[in-house]
Amino acid sequence: MRYEIRLSGSGGQGMILAGVILAEAAAIYDEKNATQSQSYGPEARGGASKSDVIISDEDIDYPKATNIDLLLALTQEACDKYICDLRKKAILIADSFRVLKMPEGDFRVFHLPILKTADEVVGKAIVANIVALGAIVEITGIVSREAIESAVMARVPRGTEDLNRKALTAGINIVRQYMKDAPGDSPLAS
Amino acid sequence: MFVQGNHACVLGALRAGCRFFAGYPITPSSEIMEILASELPKIGGKFIQMEDEIAAMGAVIGASLTGLKAMTATSGPGFSLKQENIGYAAMAEIPCVVVNVQRGGPSTGLPTQSSQADVQQARWGTHGDHEIIVLAPSTIPEIYTTTIWAFNYAERFRTPVILLLDEIIGHMREMLKIPPDDEIELWDRPRPECEPGDYRPYQMVDTDIPPMADFGSGYRYHVTGLCHDETGFPTNDPQIIDRVMRRLTRKISRYRDQIYRSRESNLEGSEIVLFSYGSTARAAKQAMDLLRREKLNVGLFRPVTIWPFPEEQVRKIARASRHIIVCEANMGQIVREVERISCSQTNVHLVNSMNGEPVTPSQIMEQVKEVY
CATH class of the missing domain: 3.40.50.920 (Rossmann fold)
Structure with a gap:
């Protein structure tokens, strides 16, 4: 099974690093096949930025997502731009403060306060990408808890381990809270 | 290892014996330069960030003349600037590897986006009749091995070799398993066995690839981009030029079977x-x-x-x-x-x-x- 993930937002939100960590979790710690590729503008900050992660039991040839199973959108622009690449019944995770106009279609929506949680609960806006990874893993189970935690720890600067562990947990918690508030939907993790 | 294509290129280069890199940073190739800047000094190699793309190519040629396996990396606009010196390396038969991580062009074009629009430039970018070897891998493990082959071909055939990557495979990450030693072949340039006084740097030899002496090893010779005779000094003699030009083409074309991958x-x-x-x-x-x-x-x-x-x-x-x-x-x-x-x-x-x-x-x- 080929599983296509696109992490999108604006430059500086850490979407490419989040893609690298997610792919490393799958490839190194869960020993699946994975690729990570990226697309960004010439700006250092701002501008559209996205990272595609493909996870599969089989060999992966084409490294770009064209039939997306999961889209993370941290800006309205990213959400509007990539929504058309979602397959039916795909998952859309959108930031509840930056994505106000939610698209309609045949997909499951998780409208989560990712940026706000990073800023107010974890205490640093910069860890929004790690909060998002926590949410993705809680919703999909596409990589294991252990794998994502190991991959995050291996990538973040020394001295920020606790902060990032807190961010990962916060991401998991906002999904649990979201599920509680919207009964009927259950996580897709198997 | 789960690495980026540009990183795999560095690992392949180091495995091949690359000990000199000169370059000028340019997206999407900069990671090659960045990683080599930290890795080369650890193993006694030399890294220089030059003042521009042209100078970087010149430095690579100079380093290769002293006997080092040498490389540079660039992208479209830089590749255009390097063409003059690539021609010099082809004419003077100086082994070197030029990596071009392609982006959109012409001109500064699309710095962060991919393209394969330099494949004809890689063949005919520098002026004049010349043969050249151009390699284009598709996967991260293949970038590793192809970089090694780029050095092997450059050294054995005394020619510039262009390694054509592109933004997608240069930046994408994938699993790389480093092949064991017995799966890796390493080739070196032919070196002279004669006395320094008898050395003719561009001698017509059976293989069509004359032995190359390291600068500073006691063999003294003249290097020029002008048409030259067996001693390395310029000539206008049509018969000699005819012989040299045909040999320069033949030394690649007759070994095609070794080069095709x-x-x-x-x-x-x-x-x-x-x-x-x-x-x-x-x-x-x-x-x-x-x-x-x-x-x-x-x-x-x-x-x-x-x-x-x-x-x-x-x-x-x-x-x-x-x-x-x-x-x-x-x-x-x-x-x-x-x-x-x-x-x-x-x-x-x-x-x-x-x-x-x-x-x-x-x-x-x-x-x-x-x-x-």
């Missing part, structure tokens, strides 16, 4: 053959797999050696197939070569993209179904 899938019995290279070949491979699941007989020919062009293989495919579909991320550059070689023996089509976005598997599948 390619991957073939399902060519036998396929009336439609996809022809693709570099990152676009990944889309072609996926398209082929999906089409074969639908019971369509489609094969794939994926040259890693782009130049010299795999003429014999293409001629064979042209005779055996009804359609060749060339997939490349440019306005149609290698398709010209395929058309020329196949001589109307088959139908040649182009599936392409030149807007910074990659060619997609569905684009290729559509074209196959149209002609099937």
Whole structure:
């Protein structure tokens, strides 16, 4: 099974690093096949930025997502731009403060306060990408808890381990809270 | 290891014995320079950030003349600037590896987006008749091994070798398993065995590749971009020039079989053959797999050696197939070569993209179904 993930937002939100960590979790710690590729503008900050992660039991040839199973959108622009690449019944995770106009279609929506949680609960806006990874893993189970935690720890600067562990947990918690508030939907993790 | 293509290129270069890098940073190749800046000094190698692209190419030539395996890395605009010195290396027969991680052009074009629009420039970018070896890998493990082959060819055939990557495979990450020593061949340049006083640097030899002395090792000789005789000094003698020019071409063309590297899938019995290279070949491979699941007989020919062009293989495919579909991320550059070689023996089509976005598997599948 080929599983296509696109992490999108604006430059500086850490979407490419989040893609690298997610792919490393799958490839190194869960020993699946994975690729990570990226697309960004010439700006250092701002501008559209996205990272595609493909996870599969089989060999992966084409490294770009064209039939997306999961889209993370941290800006309205990213959400509007990539929504058309979602397959039916795909998952859309959108930031509840930056994505106000939610698209309609045949997909499951998780409208989560990712940026706000990073800023107010974890205490640093910069860890929004790690909060998002926590949410993705809680919703999909596409990589294991252990794998994502190991991959995050291996990538973040020394001295920020606790902060990032807190961010990962916060991401998991906002999904649990979201599920509680919207009964009927259950996580897709198997 | 789970690494980026540019990182795999560095690891391959170091394994091949690269001990000198000079460059000037440019997206999307900068990671090669960045990683080598920290790795080369650890093993006694030298790294120099030069004042510009032209100087970087000059420094690589100088380092190679002293006997070091030397490399530079750049992208489109820098590749244009390096052409003059690449010609110098071809004329003076100085081994070197030039990595071009392609981005959109012309000019500064699309710094962060991919393209394969430098494949003809890689062949004919510098002026004058010359042979050159150009390699275009498709996967991260293949970037590692192909970088080693780039050094091997540069050294053995005393020629610049162009390693053509592109933004997609340069920046994408994938698993890399480092091959064990017994799977890696390392070639060195031929070196003189005669006394320094008897040394003729551009001697006509049976192999067509004269031995090359390291500068500073006691062998003194003259290096120039002008047409030169066996001593290395300029000449206008038409007979000598004729001999040298023919040897310069022959020293690559007669070793074609050693230089060709390619991957073939399902060519036998396929009336439609996809022809693709570099990152676009990944889309072609996926398209082929999906089409074969639908019971369509489609094969794939994926040259890693782009130049010299795999003429014999293409001629064979042209005779055996009804359609060749060339997939490349440019306005149609290698398709010209395929058309020329196949001589109307088959139908040649182009599936392409030149807007910074990659060619997609569905684009290729559509074209196959149209002609099937």
